Amino acid sequence: MKKYTLGNMAGMLDQLRQKVDVLNALDNDSTASGAYDLHDQLTTMYKTLENFDAVVKRAVAVVPSK
Secondary structure, three states: OHHHHHHHHHHHHHHHHHHHHHHHHHHOOOOOOOOOOOHHHHHHHHHHHHHHHHHHHHHHHHOOOO
16 A cells, blocks of 8 residues: 555655646746746756655665565
8 A cells, every 4th residue: 555655655656746847837937027037946846846756766665565
């Protein structure tokens, strides 16, 4: 059940990463008001996602199969 839950978390991270990618594309639209105003926050979001992804992978490796 732990590995199943961790797998779900990994899937949720992928979905969240896709949302951040969309937000990044919107922020990079120079024709829109407020273009590039989220640059620093997006950088932090990407770094945080990478760190969370890494800890989920480590957790999967620690949990025994049976």
